[in-house]
Amino acid sequence: MNTKLLDILAQKYDSEEEVATEIINLEAILNLPKGTEHFVSDLHGEYQSFQHVLRNGSGNVKEKIKDLFIDEFSEKEITEFATLVYYPEEKLQLIKNSFNSKQELNEWYSEIIEQMIKLVSFASFKYSRSKLRKALPKQFVYIVEELLYKTEEFTNKKQYYSKIVQQLISLGQADKLIIGLSYTTQRLVVDHLHVVGDIYDRGPEPDKIMDALINYHSVDIQWGNHDVLWLGAFAGSKVCLANIIRICARYDNLDIIEDVYGINLRPLLNLAEKYYQSNPAFMPKSQSHDSVSDNEYDQITKIHQAIAIIQFKLESPIIKRRPYFNMSGRLLLEKVDHDKNEITIKGKTYKLENTCFATVDPIHPDQLLDEEQKVIDKLLFSVQHSEKLARHMNFLMKKGNLYLKYNGNLLIHGCIPIDENGKMEKMEIENKTYAGRDLFDIFEHYLRQSFAKPEETDDLATDMVWYLWTGEYSSLFGKREMTTFERYFIKDKQAHEERKNPYYHLREKEETCRNILTEFDLNPDQGHIINGHTPIQEINGENPIKANGKMIVIDGSFSKAYQSSTGIAGYTLLYNSYGMQLVAHQHFHSKEDVLQHGTDVLSVKRLVDKELVRKKVLETNVGEELLQEVAMLKNLMEYRYMK
Incomplete structure (x- = not known):
């Protein structure tokens, strides 16, 4: 037992009750469903396309809206709401310009704020309250929490909740709240982003991609x-x-x-x-x-x-x-x-x-x-x-x-x-x-x-x-x-030919992929290799899912230089507690096109792998870290409070 380390840890927790509370909190988090991972690759400076994929969570935002409002919204209303979540500043201006009176606008504000609160609540179901709080717009944390955790069973509080919304609108804060809740939703639908290489070269704005990644809540990069x-x-x-x-x-x-x-x-x-x-x-x-x-x-x-x-x-x-x-x-x-x-x-x-x-x-x-x-x-x-x-x-x-x-x-x-x-x-x-x-x-x-x-x-x-x-x-x-x-x-x-490593045809075989997973001390029965670098020729029938699902190649050409030969504009991958889905994207024209016409760039979702039992935080890399933290806290309890 490292007593010096425990003494340092004890400075963070003043009492036995605080240590016990943190252990209970972490043990509970371990039993939540794992967060959604989002995989992108070969961005090659195409910031506008990347930004759109990031904002819509490869279709995850729209899926949440559909699941929540399927009985209330038409397809057009779902698209309108999704576009508002993707680009709240710009979409708000277009919507506000469409109203003839302030009363109509205020009624819309009341309705959309309620819908936004419902969406945030729905998107946050697998997070602790503490983690949700960190994702909320800072200037509205108290107000949003009041609205998120309101209960309809006490009629004497209905006016209280209604007054909160009315005051937000009358004080000119509705736009800021809607914008904040939109970015909160974007953050909640993706827990962690993986960039599987090649941010730079070819496209015009790799620097803007880097700035976006620096400001992203949770990301790792595999160098290309x-x-x-x-x-x-x-x-x-x-x-x-x-x-x-x-x-x-x-x-x-x-x-x-x-x-x-x-x-x-x-x-x-x-x-x-x-x-x-x-x-x-x-x-x-x-x-x-x-x-x-x-x-x-x-x-x-x-x-x-x-x-x-x-x-x-x-x-x-x-x-x-x-x-x-x-x-x-x-x-x-x-x-x-x-x-x-x-x-x-x-x-x-x-x-x-x-x-x-x-x-x-x-x-x-x-x-x-x-x-x-x-x-x-x-x-x-x-x-x-x-x-x-x-x-x-x-x-x-x-x-x-x-x-x-x-x-x-x-x-x-x-x-x-x-x-x-x-x-x-x-x-x-x-x-x-x-x-x-x-x-x-x-x-x-x-x-x-x-x-x-x-x-x-x-x-x-x-x-x-x-x-x-x-x-x-x-x-x-x-x-x-x-x-x-x-x-x-x-x-x-013939002089231009660059002979590829045998990996690129042998990765079609499950045996090859299983051997590679074993080489890296991963379970070949459960693991996958997620690969970028080589554009998939979907236009010629090439399948990005290879080796009986063990290999997933997600370079589908964000780079415009490749899109005529691949037939698509990028693959992305989603991995939530239920399994993996591969998403193919069509060419992204412009943000203006999305705002005006609701055009999205999603094409086809393909199931890669389905979890037989829903995966929990306990079974993830984050879970391993939390288990180590729990072990240290239990050592602290024994060392300081249970002698």
């Missing part, structure tokens, strides 16, 4: 390959930094770098203007070319070339000093025949097109010009001194992991590197061999070490972060090589 790229850049990896700028240029998202995070791109532009010309291979994939001038478009194309060449140069020293990365075949700048304008890769010679090698010395192809070195050094300094980026990266590191074991399930973004026989692939690092869970753990160890020492830019930890982005045994990449160079300069698409 794009997230690790940003973490690596902030941790001092110049090659990771070059990659994120190249990707932002490719998708016409340099505003994120310059305007959002305050990183000065002028030195890079000056370099680009000096050495590069217009080049069709480097034109940005713009979502809104009409809003970009021809001059800006040309500048982005030049920046794209400049940073790509810097990236290729920065990769070479890492490959050479880490032979166990097994990437010597990627020293492509050294393989270029500048006289013939061709390259030989894996024994096959290809003609090069749209080249931009003005700063490449054929004798020393990986050597940065002094100008390039100064540019990348300035960029790194800017990145590491961006206050907003620091806040986002620190949160990403604090809430993130490469994998998570949660309530019996395994959450991973990318893959488990395995061979064709389904066995864990081995990687040697500094004369030690790692595979399976041990490989994940060592990768995460190096990532955290690199993040903790941002001043060290060429150490093994920082090199390993880049390997996570592009290495063949990386759990985040999942391919044998990344053919970025080939896609820019070689027309033959």
